[in-house]
Amino acid sequence: xxxxxxxxxxxxxxxxxxxxxxxxxxxxxxxxxxxxxxxxxxxxxxxxxxxxxxxxxxxxxxxxxxxxxxxxxxxxxxxxxxxxxxxxxxxxxxxxxxxxxxxxxxxxxxxxxxxxxxxxxxxxxxxxxxxxxxxxxxxxxxxxxxxxxxxxxxxxxxxxxxxxxxxxxxxxxxxxxxxxxxxxxxxxxxxxxxxxxxxxxxxxxxxxxxxxxxxxxxxxxxxxxxxxxxxxxxxxxxxxxxxxxxxxxxxxxxxxxxxxxxxxxxxxxxxxxxxxxxxxxxxxxxxxxxxxxxxxxxxxxxxxxxxxxxxxxxxxxxxxxxxxxxxxxxxxxxxxxxxxxxxxxxxxxxxxx
Amino acid sequence: xxxxxxxxxxxxxxxxxxxxxxxxxxxxxxxxxxxxxxxxxxxxxxxxxxxxxxxxxxxxxxxxxxxxxxxxxxxxxxxxxxxxxxxxxxxxxxxxxxxxxxxxxxxxxxxxxxxxxxxxxxxxxxxxxxxxxxxxxxxxxxxxxxxxxxxxxxxxxxxxxxxxxxxxxxxxxxxxxxxxxxxxxxxxxxxxxxxxxxxxxxxxxxxxxxxxxxxxxxxxxxxxxxxxxxxxxxxxxxxxxxxxxxxxxxxxxxxxxxxxxxxxxxxxxxxxxxxxxxxxxxxxxxxxxxxxxxxxxxxxxxxxxxxxxxxxxxxxxxxxxxxxxxxxxxxxxxxxxxxx
Numbered sequence: 001x002x003x004x005x006x007x008x009x010x011x012x013x014x015x016x017x018x019x020x021x022x023x024x025x026x027x028x029x030x031x032x033x034x035x036x037x038x039x040x041x042x043x044x045x046x047x048x049x050x051x052x053x054x055x056x057x058x059x060x061x062x063x064x065x066x067x068x069x070x071x072x073x074x075x076x077x078x079x080x081x082x083x084x085x086x087x088x089x090x091x092x093x094x095x096x097x098x099x100x101x102x103x104x105x106x107x108x109x110x111x112x113x114x115x116x117x118x119x120x121x122x123x124x125x126x127x128x129x130x131x132x133x134x135x136x137x138x139x140x141x142x143x144x145x146x147x148x149x150x151x152x153x154x155x156x157x158x159x160x161x162x163x164x165x166x167x168x169x170x171x172x173x174x175x176x177x178x179x180x181x182x183x184x185x186x187x188x189x190x191x192x193x194x195x196x197x198x199x200x201x202x203x204x205x206x207x208x209x210x211x212x213x214x215x216x217x218x219x220x221x222x223x224x225x226x227x228x229x230x231x232x233x234x235x236x237x238x239x240x241x242x243x244x245x246x247x248x249x250x251x252x253x254x255x256x257x258x259x260x261x262x263x264x265x266x267x268x269x270x271x272x273x274x275x276x277x278x279x280x281x282x283x284x285x286x287x288x289x290x291x292x293x294x295x296x297x298x299x300x301x302x303x304x305x306x307x308x309x310x311x312x313x314x315x316x317x318x319x320x321x322x323x324x325x326x327x328x329x330x331x332x333x334x335x336x337x338x339x340x341x342x343x344x345x346x347x348x349x350x351x352x353x
Numbered sequence: 354x355x356x357x358x359x360x361x362x363x364x365x366x367x368x369x370x371x372x373x374x375x376x377x378x379x380x381x382x383x384x385x386x387x388x389x390x391x392x393x394x395x396x397x398x399x400x401x402x403x404x405x406x407x408x409x410x411x412x413x414x415x416x417x418x419x420x421x422x423x424x425x426x427x428x429x430x431x432x433x434x435x436x437x438x439x440x441x442x443x444x445x446x447x448x449x450x451x452x453x454x455x456x457x458x459x460x461x462x463x464x465x466x467x468x469x470x471x472x473x474x475x476x477x478x479x480x481x482x483x484x485x486x487x488x489x490x491x492x493x494x495x496x497x498x499x500x501x502x503x504x505x506x507x508x509x510x511x512x513x514x515x516x517x518x519x520x521x522x523x524x525x526x527x528x529x530x531x532x533x534x535x536x537x538x539x540x541x542x543x544x545x546x547x548x549x550x551x552x553x554x555x556x557x558x559x560x561x562x563x564x565x566x567x568x569x570x571x572x573x574x575x576x577x578x579x580x581x582x583x584x585x586x587x588x589x590x591x592x593x594x595x596x597x598x599x600x601x602x603x604x605x606x607x608x609x610x611x612x613x614x615x616x617x618x619x620x621x622x623x624x625x626x627x628x629x630x631x632x633x634x635x636x637x638x639x640x641x642x643x644x645x646x647x648x649x650x651x652x653x654x655x656x657x658x659x660x661x662x663x664x665x666x667x668x669x670x671x672x673x674x675x676x677x678x679x680x681x682x683x684x685x686x687x688x689x690x691x692x693x
Contacts, residue, residue: 196472196586216588216596251591 013194017151018095018141022053023088025107027100028061030262030294036311037296038099041145044299048159049152053097058087064102064182068226075127078120081110082128085136094140097148101261104144105182108190111138142190144183146260146295150192150200153207161304164210166255167327172211173255176290177201178245178268180261181221195219201258201295208302217248223271224263239278242271246290250283256291256322258298268292269316276350287352289317301326308334318353356381357691360444360454362432362630365393366415366673367665367680368460373418374684380691382424383452385444387431387626391416393462399492401673402529402536403563411673431626435633440660442634456660456687459630459644460680463621463666466515466523473586474511474617481595482587482615484514485533492537497544501614503593505548508541508614510534511584512554516620516670525641527620527670531557532564534618535571542575550577551612553584553599561672582608587615621670634661643669654683662687 022045026038045051063080066072088096098104114121128134149156164173179198184191193199196219202212223242228234245268249257259265272289276282283290292315293301300310307328312319313335323330336344347353357380361368364386372382390396392415398408419426427446434445444452468476468484476482480502483491491500498505512534516527531554538550552571557579559565571577582600590596594611601608623642631638636656639645644663647655654662664683665676 194472196475197478214589216590218588219586 013189013192013199015143015147015190015192016141017143017147019151020051020095021093022051022095022097022143022148023091023093023139024053024055024145025059025062025084025096025098025100025103026055027103027262028065029266030099033262033266034294034297034311034314036300036309036314037294040296040300040305040310041099041149044152044156044296044303045148048303049155054091054093056087056091059084062100062103062106064100064106065226065230067106068102069230070227075124077106078110078124079127079131081107082124082136083132083134085139086128086132086134088139089135089137094137096139096142097145098142099145099262101144101146101180101183102263104142105180105186107142108187111142112187114138144191144200144260146183146200146204147192149295149299150203153204156299156302157207160208160302162302162326162328164205164208164298164302164326166325168325172209173322173325174252175205175210175212176215176218176249176252176254176257177205177212178218178222178257178259178261178264180259180264183260201260204295204298205258208298213249213252213254215249215252217245220245220248222259222261222264222267224261224267229267238267239271239274242267243275243281246272246275246281246283249290253285254290255325256293256298256319258293258295260295265292265294273316273348273351276348280350282351284317284321286321287350288321289351291315291317291319291322293319301328306330306334308337316353317351357455358383358453359456359458359687359691360385360442360452361458361460363393363460363462363624363665363667364391364419364426364428365460365462365665365676366395366411367462367667367676367683368393368458369415369419370677370680371458371460371664371684371687372424373415373421374681375687376419376421376423378684378688380423380688383454384419384424384426385430385432385446385452386426386428389429391419391426391428394465394486395673397486397489399489400536400540402532403561403567405536405540432630432633442660455691456662457634458662458664458683458687459634459636459656459667460663460665460683461624461627461630461667463670464624466521466527466619466622468514468617468619470521471514471518471617474514474584474615475587475589475595476617479587479589479595479615481589481593481613482617484617484619485530485537486619488537488541488616492540492544497541503613505545505613507549507551507610507612508538508616509584509597509610509612510538510550510552510616510618512552512618513583514617514619515622517555523620523622523641525670526558528558528560529670529672530618530620532559532561532567534616535559535564535568535577537616538577539567539571539575542577550575551610552577552579553582554579555581555583561674580608584615621666624667627667634658636661636663641669643667652686654679654686660690662690 184195188195228238269292637645664679
């Protein structure tokens with residue numbers, strides 16, 4: 001690829017991202033899959049960047065999984081999201097920072113719908129009032145939390161303790177970036193870099209010393225796809241999509257994958273175990289997999305945080321090969337320091353951990 | 354007959370042919386072209402469909418025609434401002450030249466759709482992605498194979514790039530891309546017989562004489578494969594080729610293949626300056642953003658503004674045959690207008 005050309009295209013998609021004072025909308029699934037990521041996001045914003053961000057315990061799921069699985073009416077989803085807007089309004093915030101890309105896509109879709117069909121907005125306002133006696137203002141700024149990290153990537157770089165560089169060779173780490181479909185494929189203009197050549201994660205990787213790989217199946221779905229996974233009979237379809245991506249990226253020997261979507265991070269991490277068990281294929285060197293990081297975890301490593309404080313021990317694919325490449329001094333015994341004795345799962349048969 | 358002056362804006366095939374026709378009828382013509390040379394897109398084309406006539410031949414004939422004592426050609430000249438005085442138009446041109454015209458003919462033509470807007474094809478990103486216009490430039494060389502850095506074992510043409518596409522707000526068909534793809538794929542096969550050629554189309558619109566025959570020849574004689582389906586994305590592989598994904602809608606199957614070259618059949622869009630011209634002459638613009646004629650059956654060359662006429666691809670996408678017919682029709686309508 002002509003890097004200069006692609007950068008030009010990536011940079012042609014920009015959007016306004018608020019500088020400060022965010023109301024944080026957490027993800028319903030990330031707290032289970034990658035429990036430290038959201039905590040790290042808050043820590044980076046509050047402690048490293050001195051930003052004001054409010055983590056509201058009254059916030060709930062956006063209903064996105066149910067919505068995309070066709071088991072909940074649109075009005076219910078819209079009313080739940082309207083309640084989040086009301087919570088934000090009541091606290092005096094105007095900028096929404098959304099942790100999950102499906103929530104981000106859904107919030108964006110709702111606001112776009114209301115622009116074209118104001119009567120829908122009026123109906124939802126009425127439903128919310130009847131149900132909760134709450135009112136709301138439309139957020140002034142809607143950003144995915146990866147947008148906010150992207151927005152502050154140079155400041156994070158200035159505070160960095162480590163680079164995305166192979167400590168032995170000095171070469172940039174080779175990174176696969178993967179954007180959640182609902183981040184930019186629904187509304188390309190709402191994602192930094194658009195849908196075809198997204199720049200949000202690439203920008204972080206480049207600022208922090210790494211190099212992004214452009215491989216043929218870069219835009220392909222991770223395999224989650226909601227109904228592909230949630231309907232058990234379709235799970236073969238889900239894993240085959242992930243396999244297609246791994247087969248396509250493996251020849252480039254990526255050092256790690258970074259994603260901004262809860263589902264993508266989870267499936268690209270866990271399906272590597274499944275594929276190894278099913279057919280004995282592993283995609284990293286020496287029987288290991290390709291580590292999968294969230295962008296907060298990547299930022300945390302760059303800022304010098306302890307890998308186990310970032311929750312990297314929760315990953316299916318072992319991150320140690322990556323930590324070794326980056327020259328990170330970590331404690332092996334501490335990896336499972338919070339784990340109850342005799343509660344370790346069986347080791348996989350094929351995938352090295 | 355008192356000599357009347359007609360200003361013609363745009364010196365592509367329509368403007369040139371109309372100039373020649375009006376000059377022959379005894380009128381004075383000022384042919385205004387904002388670019389450095391006359392001929393418009395013909396300058397960029399190698400051969401024309403369906404008979405593969407060299408574009409240069411047509412260009413030469415048009416240039417001979419406008420080499421007439423009644424025609425003044427002004428290149429590198431733009432129309433900045435227009436004032437109407439009764440039935441005369443005062444055109445303020447570049448460097449403050451002023452022309453007084455009894456009638457004005459708009460022949461501003463079209464521009465090629467910017468294929469980079471269809472980001473999924475990677476034009477401007479991957480070197481192996483070119484447009485129909487780029488390919489015509491490559492055809493100018495004697496040795497086509499030598500124009501590519503790597504051997505081209507397979508080439509894929511994508512029809513309807515920027516046409517019939519709601520996502521880029523171009524709902525119309527650009528008409529000429531199907532037959533251009535057929536012509537170019539045959540030319541490719543003639544020059545490089547070992548290359549596999551695929552065309553990805555939505556519908557094959559072979560509307561003109563001998564177009565359908567050319568389409569048949571492409572399949573029967575040259576073995577070009579036509580697949581009904583649009584390409585959804587192109588990405589680069591490790592060996593420097595492109596991986597493309599499409600759906601074969603006749604077989605109802607998704608399709609993935611590698612290709613060494615991807616040719617995008619960029620459609621026609623209204624010329625950039627049309628908005629300015631429409632404001633100056635108070636001309637109506639259609640929903641498709643091309644100029645709108647007074648009556649698309651009987652008064653296709655007339656605008657709603659008296660004394661201002663329209664011809665060629667500034668009205669809608671069209672081939673050169675229709676463009677020349679429209680130019681001559683416009684000349685006749687202008688002659689009628691000035692003599693009555």
